[in-house]
Amino acid sequence: MPKISQKAIHKYLRHDKNFPHVWCSGCSNGIVLGATIRAIAELGYKKDNIAMVSGIGCSSRMPVYVDFNTLHTLHGRAIAFATGIKIVKPEMKVIVITGDGDATAIGGNHFIHGARRNIDMTVILINNNIYGMTGGQYSPTTPYGDRTTTTPYGNIDPTFDICDLAIGAGATFVARTTAFHAIEAQSFIKQAFEHKGFSLVEIISACPVIYGHLNKKGDASAMMKSMKENVILIEAFEKLSDEQKNGKQKRGIFVNKIRPEYIEEYDKLVRSLQDEKGGE
Amino acid sequence: MRYWEVPFGKEKPKTPLGEIHILKERCKGCGFCVEYCPKDVLEMSDEFNSKGYHPPQIINGEACVNCGLCETICPEFSIWCTLKEEVAFEN
Ligand SMILES: Cc1ncc(C[n+]2csc(CCOP(=O)(O)OP(=O)(O)O)c2C)c(N)n1
Ligand code: SF4
Ligand code: SF4
Ligand code: SF4
Ligand SMILES: [Mg+2]
Numbered sequence: 001m002p003k004i005s006q007k008a009i010h011k012y013l014r015h016d017k018n019f020p021h022v023w024c025s026g027c028s029n030g031i032v033l034g035a036t037i038r039a040i041a042e043l044g045y046k047k048d049n050i051a052m053v054s055g056i057g058c059s060s061r062m063p064v065y066v067d068f069n070t071l072h073t074l075h076g077r078a079i080a081f082a083t084g085i086k087i088v089k090p091e092m093k094v095i096v097i098t099g100d101g102d103a104t105a106i107g108g109n110h111f112i113h114g115a116r117r118n119i120d121m122t123v124i125l126i127n128n129n130i131y132g133m134t135g136g137q138y139s140p141t142t143p144y145g146d147r148t149t150t151t152p153y154g155n156i157d158p159t160f161d162i163c164d165l166a167i168g169a170g171a172t173f174v175a176r177t178t179a180f181h182a183i184e185a186q187s188f189i190k191q192a193f194e195h196k197g198f199s200l201v202e203i204i205s206a207c208p209v210i211y212g213h214l215n216k217k218g219d220a221s222a223m224m225k226s227m228k229e230n231v232i233l234i235e236a237f238e239k240l241s242d243e244q245k246n247g248k249q250k251r252g253i254f255v256n257k258i259r260p261e262y263i264e265e266y267d268k269l270v271r272s273l274q275d276e277k278g279g280e
Numbered sequence: 281m282r283y284w285e286v287p288f289g290k291e292k293p294k295t296p297l298g299e300i301h302i303l304k305e306r307c308k309g310c311g312f313c314v315e316y317c318p319k320d321v322l323e324m325s326d327e328f329n330s331k332g333y334h335p336p337q338i339i340n341g342e343a344c345v346n347c348g349l350c351e352t353i354c355p356e357f358s359i360w361c362t363l364k365e366e367v368a369f370e371n
Contacts, residue, residue, distance in 0.1 A: 006360040025308035030355025
């Protein structure tokens with residue numbers, strides 16, 4: 001992979017105004033921002049051709065820092081706003097930045113129907129297993145037994161597998177990696193950008209200050225080490241026994257296929273009706 | 281150049297040498313660059329920046345191979361590396 005110079009990265013950041021960013025020391029969000037910017041720099045996209053849309057959350061603060069067309073919207077609604085942009089400006093590259101709470105709790109419906117309709121956008125989902133911004137409530141991806149401010153005796157909810165959810169709903173590009181695997185994240189994000197249709201890149205991330213602290217996961221570096229050890233490539237994961245799979249997750253590209261894209265289908269329908277009625 | 285015109289092993293592989301740049305004021309002292317540099321080029325310093333974090337310092341600059349891992353993993357864009365020169369690889 002070519003090394004992207006710091007200069008190229010600065011071109012895409014609002015670095016003169018908004019840095020240092022608001023995220024805590026050791027938070028993965030900054031790493032994901034770096035991977036996203038490097039993927040864009042590799043592809044050489046024009047700034048004005050990109051729309052970055054987010055909901056609410058620590059992760060969703062990302063658009064503040066990038067020099068694209070940016071929309072920081074309502075909690076859970078990023079995909080709905082992104083759909084609107086894509087309908088009126090289909091030539092635009094639409095990127096959604098969202099968190100586990102934003103996309104799978106309050107925004108769960110937008111997420112599954114975006115995937116079902118196969119709308120051309122890339123969703124980068126930063127999964128830190130908690131509501132970071134509001135002080136550490138549990139989310140649909142909080143692991144069983146873990147402590148949060150709303151599960152002080154341990155979480156009894158079964159956990160969502162976000163990639164399985166996206167595949168079930170019909171997403172056409174689905175991948176998972178971690179913030180520790182930042183170079184892989186850059187590559188998956190790049191492939192997702194190049195994909196036509198609904199693409200999801202789930203990035204397992206660390207919120208050391210709240211989730212890590214409540215669950216005695218050690219410091220930020222220890223959480224990065226745990227991602228390295230416990231989120232393993234599909235091939236290695238499949239070789240493990242059921243017992244060994246406990247506490248481990250697989251990473252890689254799970255789905256990469258082509259299916260009619262929603263905005264194109266919509267456009268076709270409009271054109272056929274216009275032809276029928278003589279272009280009124 | 282056509283590769284088959286060069287006898288095998290004649291051209292010595294080159295090792296890149298990197299120059300490290302640290303924006304101390306932007307660092308939040310997470311320690312990732314120190315922990316994950318494959319060449320142990322860095323260590324955390326005792327110095328404080330104005331926000332009260334300890335930035336890293338260079339302890340073995342000549343060992344840096346410009347691999348870029350520190351800048352890829354830094355959440356703050358506060359460390360990066362540029363190519364200084366390429367030197368012949370010594371075994
Ligand atoms: C309609 C609405 N409900 C609730 C909130 C409060 N709220 C803000 S962020 C958030 C959770 C964010 O969690 P996640 O998406 O995982 O982001 P993180 O902070 O972990 O990156 C909640 C519940 C809100 N802003 N708007
Ligand atoms: S609270 Fe957690 S998710 Fe939010 S910025 Fe801090 S470490 Fe990151
Ligand atoms: S570029 Fe690579 S070798 Fe040089 S300091 Fe960074 S991580 Fe270490
Ligand atoms: S990775 Fe970046 S923020 Fe963390 S200690 Fe190194 S320079 Fe500072
Ligand atoms: Mg979260």
